[in-house]
Amino acid sequence: MIGREFFARSVHEVAPDLIGVTFLVGGVGGRIVEAEAYHHEDPAAHGYRGRTERNATMFGPPGYAYVYRSYGIHWCVNVVCEPVGSASAVLIRALEPMHGLEVMRERRGLDDPRALCSGPGKLCQALGITREHDGLPLDRPPFELHDRTEEPEIVQGPRIGISKAVDLPWRYAEAGSRYLSRGLRPR
DNA sequence: CACAGGATATACT
């Protein structure tokens, strides 16, 4: 099991280390294959302009989930990192579905396992993550994180869906995975 | 395959 201390580091260490880690919510989830680093000096980050009601969790201690509403429709989940109070967090962008496939198919209304969790909004719908999970610790139920068993090959790519600092190479993914979000999927 | 457009909470001008 991965404990809270795992997140008590810089986002640039945590983000690549999350690739290959198993992430479950209520027993449903899979291996993280894509993650993206954000911190307070990043103009594209929510915490860039200071603390608000929505992003308050980002300014709290590491090891907690920051969940926010995107484009008024989707939920996205981050893990808060150090240093404390700096609004540093890693966005979980894609999973390789492994546990609770039937539940995820039902929630997503899809069959194709490649479409279940291949994006931050999609994986939150598949795992049932909502505002209720914002501010919850990641080392307690319903969250469950397990160490990776193998060292994955990690690639970096440009960030998408934002207009500022798009060239910062802070998007990490497992090389060649078939479960990545838009822009990184092979072939 | 590549686009355009819509849904609509939250924050900022």
Place this chain on the structure above:
DNA sequence: GTATATCCTGTGA
């Protein structure tokens, strides 16, 4: 009012 750390569906090449 405008933009956004998104996704889905429709249209047309």
